[in-house]
Amino acid sequence: xxxxxxxxxxxxxxxxxxxxxxxxxxxxxxxxxxxxxxxxxxxxxxxxxxxxxxxxxxxxxxxxxxxxxxxxxxxxxxxxxxxxxxxxxxxxxxxxxxxxxxxxxxxxxxxxxxxxxxxxxxxxxxxxxxxxxxxxxxxxxxxxxxxxxxxxxxxxxxxxxxxxxxxxxxxxxxxxxxxxxxxxxxxxxxxxxxxxxxxxxxxxxxxxxxxxxxxxxxxxxxxxxxxxxxxxxxxxxxxxxxxxxxxxxxxxxxxxxxxxxxxxxxxxxxxxxxxxxxxxxxxxxxxxxxxxxxxxxxxxxxxxxxxxxxxxxxxxxxx
Numbered sequence: 001x002x003x004x005x006x007x008x009x010x011x012x013x014x015x016x017x018x019x020x021x022x023x024x025x026x027x028x029x030x031x032x033x034x035x036x037x038x039x040x041x042x043x044x045x046x047x048x049x050x051x052x053x054x055x056x057x058x059x060x061x062x063x064x065x066x067x068x069x070x071x072x073x074x075x076x077x078x079x080x081x082x083x084x085x086x087x088x089x090x091x092x093x094x095x096x097x098x099x100x101x102x103x104x105x106x107x108x109x110x111x112x113x114x115x116x117x118x119x120x121x122x123x124x125x126x127x128x129x130x131x132x133x134x135x136x137x138x139x140x141x142x143x144x145x146x147x148x149x150x151x152x153x154x155x156x157x158x159x160x161x162x163x164x165x166x167x168x169x170x171x172x173x174x175x176x177x178x179x180x181x182x183x184x185x186x187x188x189x190x191x192x193x194x195x196x197x198x199x200x201x202x203x204x205x206x207x208x209x210x211x212x213x214x215x216x217x218x219x220x221x222x223x224x225x226x227x228x229x230x231x232x233x234x235x236x237x238x239x240x241x242x243x244x245x246x247x248x249x250x251x252x253x254x255x256x257x258x259x260x261x262x263x264x265x266x267x268x269x270x271x272x273x274x275x276x277x278x279x280x281x282x283x284x285x286x287x288x289x290x291x292x293x294x295x296x297x298x299x300x301x302x303x304x305x306x307x308x309x310x311x312x313x314x315x316x317x318x319x
Contacts, residue, residue, distance in 0.1 A: 039065040039074060046077060055084040072101035076114060083117060088124045089156050095121065126159045127185035128178070130166070134192050137166035159183075161231060166190050179234050182242075225289050232283025239276035243269050 042065035049058035059081035066074040079094035095118050101107050135150040142162045146152045159182040167173040174190045246269030
């Protein structure tokens with residue numbers, strides 16, 4: 001059945017992740033190694049919460065157990081609860097830490113399921129590399145502070161369109177929107193104006209600043225709208241390719257009667273196709289509006305350059 005909304009499609013994407021996480025949680029009901037009564041009781045309580053579908057309560061119990069004793073099993077359970085709640089970045093970090101404990105009996109027993117969960121989580125994430133001409137700016141991705149850009153220039157982020165901001169202690173900030181493709185890396189450069197120019201006296205700065213021209217303002221609006229349209233078209237291409245990939249999986253699994261994996265692939269493929277269609281329609285409309293605004297602006301000298309990279313589209317202009 002075709003999904004009725006993008007929100008329903010988003011929930012269907014994470015349903016498979018939650019089922020896999022529950023399977024691993026239940027397999028750990030009997031620990032391979034003895035634990036102290038406190039954290040053991042909390043881990044059992046967390047498992048019961050997972051069985052009842054109370055993932056937030058389960059995460060709280062697992063985190064409390066982890067605070068009492070940092071065992072690989074507790075770390076893995078925290079990761080799986082975070083996965084069920086779509087906290088993909090945190091889930092990947094904790095699951096990587098748990099899997100690094102190769103000699104732990106519980107990890108060895110459940111390694112195949114944990115590695116499958118790790119692959120599923122990785123499919124929800126992308127890499128983002130940010131460069132800037134300043135070192136004192138704090139990097140925000142999707143509103144989440146990640147630390148100084150000089151120290152966190154390459155980070156993990158949830159795939160999709162995200163807002164990237166660099167914010168300085170002075171209050172100056174630069175904001176960009178970038179489309180992140182799952183399992184790929186996007187490169188972004190965000191520069192600030194030279195400090196020398198910013199330190200000029202306010203009176204001189206106002207005297208030197210040219211009055212905004214109607215032609216420039218119209219072109220700025222046109223290029224901004226066109227850029228948003230390009231992002232929408234890019235998203236349509238990405239989700240269209242994912243829909244085609246899911247269709248191939250469904251055809252392979254349903255050659256002699258559909259398996260559970262084939263049904264899931266069909267559902268996810270339809271969801272991706274719906275998102276692709278919406279993105280194409282919105283992108284085409286915005287791109288068309290941007291062209292109209294640029295072409296109808298009063299004549300003036302202006303230059304514009306559009307460049308595309310892995311997972312990003314950059315629009316630059318001089319007016």
